[in-house]
Amino acid sequence: MDHQMVQSIVEEVVLQLHQAGKPTPSVPIGVSARHVHVSREHLEVLFGSGYALTKKADLSQPGQFAANETVLLAGPKGSIEKVRILGPVRGATQVEVSMTDAVRLGYRPPLRESGDTKGSSPVTIVGPHGSLYLTEGLIIAQRHIHMTPQDAMVFGVKNGELVSVQTSGKRSMVYDKVLIRVSERYKLDMHIDTDEANAALLATGDAGNLVQSSDDAG
The missing domain is CATH 2.40.40.20 (Barwin-like endoglucanases)
Incomplete structure (x- = not known):
């Protein structure tokens, strides 16, 4: 079934819903708990050269998964252990937390769309093999x-x-x-x-x- 046909069918369904007075x-x-998206480079810093994420469970979005791997997040006021990494690896490392988490760490990160980390809060990430300090990358996801x-x-x-x-x-x-x-x-x-x-x-x-x-x- 081509895209044009699918579009026509959807439009007809929407029209019928409106005519029948039915809600869409x-x-x-x-519910998205605190998590980390990690780059290939940073994954190797945290877990060792050549390391690959292992799948724990699929997520709602196709191709996305919760990994078995977890890290520790650290800030000026505290730390949070066992923060799960979500896969697959991305082009840039990003950490998403709630405001409650941010207060625990000692930061006030901006509210941002995922991927928009320019000028966001710093954070330290600690893995079993090594650690890294991000000058930006900590956000509260919109x-x-x-x-x-x-x-x-x-x-x-x-x-x-x-x-x-x-x-x-x-x-x-x-x-x-x-x-x-x-x-x-x-x-x-x-x-x-x-x-x-x-x-x-x-x-x-x-x-x-x-x-x-x-x-x-x-």
Whole structure:
């Protein structure tokens, strides 16, 4: 089935949903704990020359996995042990933590989209073979939703757009400024950190609904 045919089918489904007055599908939520993305060079510094990550479990996004390997993060006020590395290796090393984690380390990292580490906080990473000090690379990840282009059409959003997501339950909450990230490589999933999940008593596998764009929310 070619892309044009898929697009036509999705557009027809969206039209039928609107005509029937039915809401668009919910978004599955994944809670992202503190973790490290590591470059090939830094992996070898931490674990030894020629070292390769070993898979512990697949993640929600195709091709991504939680590795068996963990490291220690250190800052001016404290450290955090057994922080998991996520694979595969990347072009640059990046550490994502919650605000609670950052306070424990003694830093106030910026809120950033994954990959945007310029001018972010420093951090020390310690592995079994060696350690390294990053002058930048520690961030708090902006909450976001991974989508395929077909998902984006169903929800009526585009890459880079900011939306709001309503959750339900005993501590229902509206998350605003949720970044939409669209790629054929993605699978539908909203990522929030542990602080955000704990505030709403959410766990991986829960779901939310897009309610409006953040721009419209004022």
